[in-house]
Structure formats: C-alpha cells, structure tokens
Amino acid sequence: MPVKPSARAKSRLEVDGVARADLARAIALDTLAAATACDLVAQVVVVTADGVLAREAATIPALRFVPEGEARGLDAAIATGIAAIDPAGRMPRAALLGDLPSLRPDDLAEALRQANSVPRGVVADAEGTGSTLVTAATGVEWTSAFGDGSLARHVSLGCAALSIPDASTLRRDVDTAVQLDAARALGLGPRTVAVLSA
Numbered sequence: 149m150p151v152k153p154s155a156r157a158k159s160r161l162e163v164d165g166v167a168r169a170d171l172a173r174a175i176a177l178d179t180l181a182a183a184t185a186c187d188l189v190a191q192v193v194v195v196t197a198d199g200v201l202a203r204e205a206a207t208i209p210a211l212r213f214v215p216e217g218e219a220r221g222l223d224a225a226i227a228t229g230i231a232a233i234d235p236a237g238r239m240p241r242a243a244l245l246g247d248l249p250s251l252r253p254d255d256l257a258e259a260l261r262q263a264n265s266v267p268r269g270v271v272a273d274a275e276g277t278g279s280t281l282v283t284a285a286t287g288v289e290w291t292s293a294f295g296d297g298s299l300a301r302h303v304s305l306g307c308a309a310l311s312i313p314d315a316s317t318l319r320r321d322v323d324t325a326v327q328l329d330a331a332r333a334l335g336l337g338p339r340t341v342a343v344l345s346a
C-alpha cells in the first residue's frame with residue numbers, strides 16, 4: 149500500500165473544521181487496519197515517507213514499513229514495496245490504494261479470491277474509471293499504471309477487471325468531500341470517524 153506523506157495528500161478533500169493532513173492519515177490508517185484484518189493477506193507492506201503515520205500505525209499488528217527512498221510517485225512507490233518483499237514474484241502480490249476509509253476485510257478477500265484465478269487483476273473504483281486494487285499472480289512480473297483513468301490502462305496491461313459489486317467498500321476511494329459522503333454511507337472506519345467528529 150502506497151501512502152503519500154499526509155501533509156501533501158488529499159489536496160482536493162475540503163471538510164470544514166477538519167485538518168486535511170489528519171483526515172488523510174486517518175483514512176490511510178483505517179485502510180491499513182482493514183487490510184491487515186483480511187484473512188487472505190499474509191503481509192501488508194506500506195511504502196511511505198510519512199514518519200507520523202508509521203508511529204500511529206504501531207497499534208495495527210503485523211505491518212511492515214518500507215521507506216519510499218528516491219522513488220517518486222505512486223507506481224514507483226508500489227514498485228519499491230514489491231522489490232523489497234518479493235522481487236522474483238514468488239508469491240501473489242497486490243497493490244491497494246490507501247484511501248479507502250470504508251474498506252471491509254471481506255470485500256478485499258472477495259477480490260483476492262477472484263484474483264487467484266487470473267494472472268493479473270484490477271478492481272475498478274466506484275466511478276468506473278480509476279482503479280483501487282491491482283494484482284499479480286505468482287510468477288507474473290509486477291506492473292501498475294495508477295493515476296487518472298487508470299482502469300483502461302490496467303486492462304490494456306493485461307489485468308482482468310474483477311467482478312466486484314458497485315457498492316463494495318473496496319471500490320470507494322476518497323479524494324473529495326462528495327466521495328467522503330459516499331464512503332460515510334458505506335460506514336467509515338473508526339479513525340476517520342474520530343477525526344471527523346473531533
């Protein structure tokens with residue numbers, strides 16, 4: 149999971165009375181907590197340069213932090229994480245965006261179960277244009293092309309679009325206040341709720 153330093157993250161997320169960096173970090177922490185609670189996940193690896201996030205995540209079990217180093221941008225950060233844990237592709241790997249504050253472990257498990265039967269997989273975001281999860285099976289070289297309109301790019305890289313319900317919490321990434329409202333309707337994680345109600 150790539151996580152941008154909170155001071156620079158979620159530039160489009162304006163919520164009255166809430167510090168954007170605190171909200172961005174809480175969203176990332178809720179996403180991390182859900183991923184670590186997923187039965188099909190052996191290890192969650194976070195690639196970040198955000199030291200505060202690393203400290204606050206100390207209460208979440210079994211996380212591994214990889215420094216971002218010289219890598220620049222989302223795909224480079226993911227590639228750094230993959231290289232740190234499994235450069236030869238000896239196990240199935242997945243990149244999960246860190247801005248899914250409603251994520252439920254079972255929704256991630258459903259996608260990973262489906263991913264087991266394809267060489268590469270992708271989960272579309274709720275709008276149907278971006279991506280929230282990209283997977284690669286054992287022995288398949290890692291590649292990702294996140295960013296605006298990434299779903300089509302991932303499909304052209306050979307990722308099968310996984311069949312995940314529209315309302316799955318795995319599809320609800322949050323960049324704007326409108327998307328945060330949509331996430332709230334699915335049920336936000338406790339850290340995000342705490343920041344919003346402080």
Ligand SMILES: Nc1nc2c(ncn2[C@@H]2O[C@H](COP(=O)(O)OP(=O)(O)OP(=O)(O)O)[C@@H](O)[C@H]2O)c(=O)[nH]1
Nearest residue numbers: 150151152157158159160195221222225245246247
């Ligand atoms: N480590 C790392 N993570 C990134 C980087 N860019 C984006 N991410 C993470 O990738 C996920 C999706 O990020 P975006 O929605 O594209 O970026 P954002 O900064 O959160 O939001 P915007 O300001 O709206 O672009 C989030 O978990 C981000 O924290 C990066 O350069 N490095």
Ligand SMILES: C[C@H](OP(=O)(O)O)C(=O)O
Nearest residue numbers: 278279294295296298321
């Ligand atoms: C990263 C990007 O999503 P965003 O969060 O920028 O909408 C994507 O869909 O690949």
